[in-house]
Amino acid sequence: xxxxxxxxxxxxxxxxxxxxxxxxxxxxxxxxxxxxxxxxxxxxxxxxxxxxxxxxxxxxxxxxxxxxxxxxxxxxxxxxxxxxxxxxxxxxxxxxxxxxxxxxxxxxxxxxxxxxxxxxxxxxxxxxxxxxxxxxxxxxxxxxxxxxxxxxxxxxxxxxxxxxxxxxxxxxxxxxxxxxxxxxxxxxxxxxxxxxxxxxxxxxxxxxxxxxxxxxxxxxxxxxxxxxxxxxxxxxxxxxxxxxxxxxxxxxxxxxxxxxxxxxxxxxxxxxxxxxxxxxxxxxxxxxxxxxxxxxxxxxxxxxxxxxxxxxxxxxxxxxxxxxxxxxxxxxxxxxxxxxxxxxxxxxxxxxxxxxxxxxxxxxxxxxxxxxxxxxxxxxxxxxxxxxxxxxxxxxxxxxxxxxxxxxxx
Numbered sequence: 001x002x003x004x005x006x007x008x009x010x011x012x013x014x015x016x017x018x019x020x021x022x023x024x025x026x027x028x029x030x031x032x033x034x035x036x037x038x039x040x041x042x043x044x045x046x047x048x049x050x051x052x053x054x055x056x057x058x059x060x061x062x063x064x065x066x067x068x069x070x071x072x073x074x075x076x077x078x079x080x081x082x083x084x085x086x087x088x089x090x091x092x093x094x095x096x097x098x099x100x101x102x103x104x105x106x107x108x109x110x111x112x113x114x115x116x117x118x119x120x121x122x123x124x125x126x127x128x129x130x131x132x133x134x135x136x137x138x139x140x141x142x143x144x145x146x147x148x149x150x151x152x153x154x155x156x157x158x159x160x161x162x163x164x165x166x167x168x169x170x171x172x173x174x175x176x177x178x179x180x181x182x183x184x185x186x187x188x189x190x191x192x193x194x195x196x197x198x199x200x201x202x203x204x205x206x207x208x209x210x211x212x213x214x215x216x217x218x219x220x221x222x223x224x225x226x227x228x229x230x231x232x233x234x235x236x237x238x239x240x241x242x243x244x245x246x247x248x249x250x251x252x253x254x255x256x257x258x259x260x261x262x263x264x265x266x267x268x269x270x271x272x273x274x275x276x277x278x279x280x281x282x283x284x285x286x287x288x289x290x291x292x293x294x295x296x297x298x299x300x301x302x303x304x305x306x307x308x309x310x311x312x313x314x315x316x317x318x319x320x321x322x323x324x325x326x327x328x329x330x331x332x333x334x335x336x337x338x339x340x341x342x343x344x345x346x347x348x349x350x351x352x353x354x355x356x357x358x359x360x361x362x363x364x365x366x367x368x369x370x371x372x373x374x375x376x377x378x379x380x381x382x383x384x385x386x387x388x389x390x391x392x393x394x395x396x397x398x399x400x401x402x403x404x405x406x407x408x409x410x
Contacts, residue, residue, distance in 0.1 A: 052091030064403035078109030240269025
């Protein structure tokens with residue numbers, strides 16, 4: 001009797017579920033939609049973005065050749081794939097003002113910095129010493145509270161929020177488009193894309209003109225990793241912390257948009273000095289100014305200073321540049337760019353590696369980004385590098401590097 005009742009209940013349930021819809025007996029017809037298929041994944045939305053899921057994929061490659069000066073002639077080609085997804089948890093889980101970012105970066109190809117002999121790499125994309133590296137990069141969550149406060153926690157790099165600018169991304173050289181050398185060069189005070197360790201940041205934006213940020217980030221003596229490539233999420237007793245603070249002001253100057261920011265990075269860690277002893281802290285200061293001079297033309301200047309010459313290879317770095325959007329008639333989406341960089345070599349470091357005096361390195365770069373279609377560009381550029389290495393590699397002739405950057409957004 002019990003089995004009969006169960007059979008009746010199951011049969012009745014199936015009858016109600018499929019009432020008005022004849023059940024097909026053809027085995028080759030598709031089964032009803034499962035949870036991962038379009039209707040259930042997107043619900044009533046037409047696109048992934050409307051459902052709160054925004055995948056992204058950037059493909060970039062740089063070809064460059066040292067055609068004169070430096071240590072030796074050289075040429076190379078590098079590739080980068082940056083892919084991930086932005087998740088709007090307000091749309092997905094009804095968590096108000098909450099977002100998540102997950103990403104990875106793959107780089108392939110050797111740069112030509114060792115051939116040029118400079119302190120900056122003429123190719124901002126390269127696969128490191130092995131020629132190929134894949135990183136698990138971002139894995140963080142951000143929550144906006146009280147409308148003007150935002151809290152971010154997870155795996156991230158400092159230059160996502162601090163000392164950054166979109167104008168830097170038009171340069172092929174790491175002198176502009178790379179980690180600030182007065183804050184990172186064989187010392188782990190900061191780390192930059194595509195390196196990520198644990199970190200968090202609180203941002204306060206009371207209005208459109210003012211913004212304050214305070215962040216704390218894990219540091220250790222091997223941010224590049226030997227084999228884990230971003231998958232070691234441990235925090236060890238020997239790790240240190242870098243605390244960063246930055247103030248942004250975005251007024252109008254002569255009725256044109258401008259941006260000014262200043263910041264400080266203070267690190268607490270056991271640093272190895274060039275002379276052999278150690279210290280437990282390091283501090284660096286930085287600032288930037290950006291102004292739209294005329295329609296389409298933006299100018300900027302940047303400086304970073306580390307007063308501890310015995311710890312920082314490049315205690316002083318200065319950058320300046322111009323970015324002209326629409327210089328050529330009928331090419332309103334193109335960008336013509338010019339950059340100049342100055343890096344002062346540490347005297348203490350100079351005495352360690354060479355008996356000759358050390359000075360500074362200058363990098364000048366001129367390029368033009370041709371926007372072929374909205375998602376594809378190519379940017380030929382020329383770099384002139386004065387005194388490569390600043391004397392740390394001996395007396396080297398000034399170098400001329402020709403290059404081109406190709407990029408696609410999917």
